[in-house]
Amino acid sequence: MNDQTTPGAAGGCPVAHGGAPRLYGPEAATDPQGLYSRLRKQYGVVAPVLLEGDIPAWLVLGYRENRRVLDNPLQFSRDSRIWRDWREGRVDESSPLIPMVGWRPDCVSQDGEPHQRLRAAVTDNLNAVAGRGIRRHATHYAHKQIDAFAGTGRADLVTDFAEYLPMLVLTRVFGLAEAEGRRLAESSNLVIKGGADAVAHNERIMGILGELTARKRAEPGSDFTTGLIEHHAGLDEDEIVNHLRLVLITAHTMTSNLLARALQLVLTDTSWLSGLVSGQLDISTVVEEVMWNRPPLAVLPGRFATADLELGGRPIKKGDLLVLGLAAGNSDPDIRPDADVSVQGNQSHLAFSAGPHECPGQNIGQAIIETAVDVLLHRLPGLRLAVPPEELTSTASTWEDRLDSLPVEFTAA
Template identity: 80%
Template sequence: MNDQTPSDPAPPRGCPFGHGGGDLTRLYGPEAATDPAGIYERLRTEHGPVAPVLLEGDIPAWLVLGYRDNRRVLDTPWQFSRDARIWRDWREGRIAETSPLVPMLGWRPDCVSQDGEPHRRLRGAVTDGLQAAAARGIRRHVTHFANKQIDAFAGTGRADLVADYAEYLPMLVLTRILGLAEGEGRLLVESCAQVLKGGEEAVAHNERIMEKLGELAERKRSEPGSDFTTALLEHPAALDAEEVISHLRLVLIAAHTTTSNLLARVLQLVLTDVERLSGLIGGRLNISAVVEEVMWNTPPLAVMPGRFATADLELGGHRIAEGDLLVLGLAAGNLDPEIRPDAGVSVQGNQSHLAFSSGPHECPGQNIGQAIIETGVDVLLHRLPGLRLAVPAEELTATASTWESRLDSLPVEFAG
């Protein structure tokens, strides 16, 4: 990094990129698992809208906390690339192939890992395939699998809506979209969760996903169907075998983990507010308004991986060097006091949250996720009369990883 001049911003205390000094905050470990929001606000106070942090393996990164700074990074791929091949720590051999960061940050031949024309070519195939899937009736699949999940516990009068419902419903719908067998989808729920959770098992679970999806692609080459996998195989963009499997993985992990997390959070908000619950059951409140509120206050992906600086530049008062890793604080950005001085004020009708990302890499399947959540909540509320929390709301807990904060359980009672 170039020597500082008097006009340069001072490096942040504990800056990981060549400055040294001070203890850096870890976005993993016991504190991060229980109080990620507290960490974000402390970092905002100490460093401003961009803060130096450590990821698993004590790998340095910049956490972007400011709303406008997140927008800048997401909207300018020529300054902040998604191509991990320019990541300096990777190029210089400091990231082991077995690192739990690799499944989340490593380069692969999918549209998320590339910019410009390669990105447009691959994303076009994904978008076309998802649009075709949506046109075939997502809500019909959601209704079928929602009822099937509810049938398993409807007669008992009790359930955990995380373990018994939200963790499985999106994956079951995805089995229909991708062309997987239902049983295969159920087996992949744990592997998707482990990739996001990180830790020493993340790489093994990622390999398990790739193996299953490779088998799916081979099956669909000889037995094509009206599914997303066949759409990728037959798309005019002519994806090769590795590109097809990488995009199946991308859709599977991204769609399942974020949608299951968001579904659980929407149910939490509904069940901890009697007025919202009665409004939804009585038809006075639209579920999309509740989803929107959750998108702002507890987005399903709290921190998004990752962007890489293409040149030395300034962001949020800090000097960012070429090859530095940045991770996007979507939860922190949505609560940035510069744009939301009063986080308690209603955000109804305001869709400018960061939950779906922004710019060229904005989530292409958001309408499918919305359909899963809206239909899943609607079926549940109308199948289970007298639905209510089985524990005080303050007893509900969540556990966070670097990338997300997931509700641990949502115990409920109802008229069995």
């Protein structure tokens, strides 16, 4: 395939459409880092790729190029209404890309003043709930999760702990019933995973959050949902429900993935575990290492070129879709010539995005993870990996690379 292939050419499809590298499918699912490396070698810091449904896009692989896109909304807008393939009818409403890339009345889908108004409502209320006992809620649910397996001496810290804990905390923060937590966690994971069921699970989430909003209008409380309803930015019904969806899916999937990866690092490298137990390290240092090497979102959707321009030597056309390779950017050899060297103390990773749309809830996720790991280490004496580290497997989608399981053994309570 010609390395000057342009997604904007030939009516929005790459030349030799079937030959473009796919960012989904078997290769991407089993070896995403290998795929990024091969794309970098073949195309440089910006590569033409195909997303689900063979929709063309540019994958940004370079660290500096990612920062340029993230920091410049005037050139690279988050508003997908300018996406050419969508405007010209090549992307159907039922596409699994729509829950991740499609336009919504939320702060992530807009720039400028509309973005600032909506983001203020989110950040103000995230700050408010963070001060109302996030760590207390995380402690409560961490103990509750551990109670279920503490007497067995064995557990899978993905399915028994990390997979659901963040959502259980979020249900309390949102004012939802605890019983909704597992259903919402499963649906959120499937929205991020993509595939045939993504749209249906997105609709399930929207239905639950629509009912929650109606209930909180009638019975307000000291929760995130009520805070959005009453905020001086004056969000309408669609804006409220879509921001609940945005925070719920993003906070849960990123935090659960990051928690699992932090536990994996601690249990596969005894120096990290001994440092935590002895007090020489704190969990924030572990999380920082993971955010550089295994960010919870490997690829961030998406930005749209507002004019014809050049990026990384590639001719980007107005309306082209760009997806941001956060994992690839973090491992860019131009900024990390030796990827095995620790990055302790360096917080310039891309894991939480950057620029005007940088994740506003990262402190809440960090609080949940720090609390969860602290409770786990205190509750489970003799905690150790139950299989050789090389037997641990991961499964990637277009957007994330998720640990499949983390079997452990410990002294039963």
